[in-house]
Amino acid sequence: MTIHIAVICSSEFAQRVQTIESELSSIKLDYYLYNEPQQAANLVRELKPCDAVFFSGSIPYIYAKEICESLPIPSHYLHQDETAISTTLLSIMRRDELSTIQEVSMDLVEPQIIHNVLEDIGFVSIPKLLKIDPKMEMKEIIHFHHELYEQKKITRAITSVHAVYESLKQLNVPVVRMIDPKSSIIKGIIDTKNMALLAKSQSAKIAIGYIQLNGDTIDQSKELLLFSTLFKTRLIQVKNNQFIMYMTQGDVERVVNSLTNEEWKQLSAVPFKLAFGYGKSIEDATQNAKDALKFTKENSVNIITEKKQLKGPYPHQNKSIELRTKEPKLVEIAKRTALSPANLSKVLLFSRTHPAIEFTAYDLERFLQVSRRTTERILKKLVDHQYAKIVGEEMTYQQGRPRSLYKLNIPTFI
Structure with missing residues (x-):
């Protein structure tokens, strides 16, 4: 199978890659060239059919x-690593016979890399460094090198940006481009190929969908036709208002990740629930779809993956909740508190995303989208077993009782 990869780069980089294309088996490269890296976003919008972007x-x-991040295909980039830095410095020191590395200016996305390289080989001095920021104008990078050269503080500039290289040449500043080692380019492109193959294999796996319509049973033909067309499959009735669909994971991801809130609303004139299951077999996928339906609320979509992750609810949120606990510490917490893996996973996700360490029962209730009684029951179990504690009170209104402030005592990032 030939993997088609779109390469977004400068013309100089394209020429470099073309010399090693023969070493990239089962890969077809299509080049999209920019004059300045800011143009990369517009080039992505011009992509023709391909399997990945590099x-x-x-x-x-x-x-x-x-x-x-909105593309249905993977994207990857060539990392500027220690090999690129070492190769470039070795080349310039040997060719130009510099007396000290302090005669050099460099622009880098990650300046720490060069500190690591020089520390490893025992260098004390460092070049004049500029950290490239995404919001930085090209003229700022050009000015950095040009001013140092005019002040006779450097004799050579090294740049990571092709447009900066061309501008410095016009200003008669001795400049070289950062060298991208052949091995790093090949590895980057092969990694992109492997990402594309993985995405294709995942996309082709079986998926089972359940749709439940809660409106008038007399005429549902319009809604059924819309869902059938949307997912490119046939709906088979299994109960009065419940239908099953057979498709691939790629079809599911394509739809749930692309439709807006308004487009979901226009799908059906009657309330609906939509759930999907992935699995290693049709039986596993079917059971996961049935389980996902139990979690699904009106006019939303949930997915349970083969790894027992609950994803959704779409289109409002795209959370990922673990329905199965393997981590020993979490297994222990689940057993002691009698909390389900799903609820425990939701509490951990809440802890990671809540803007403050302290929180109220109301904060957790809104996140979990459950009743106050259910939320208080979860908190009581956590407090009783010292996995949470009350650390204060909050009074944001004039009447009534103050709200308790809680703090979790659980390893949040397990």
């Missing part, structure tokens, strides 16, 4: 990251 560095990727 960026020539972290800088163009940063500019395109937001749009890449």
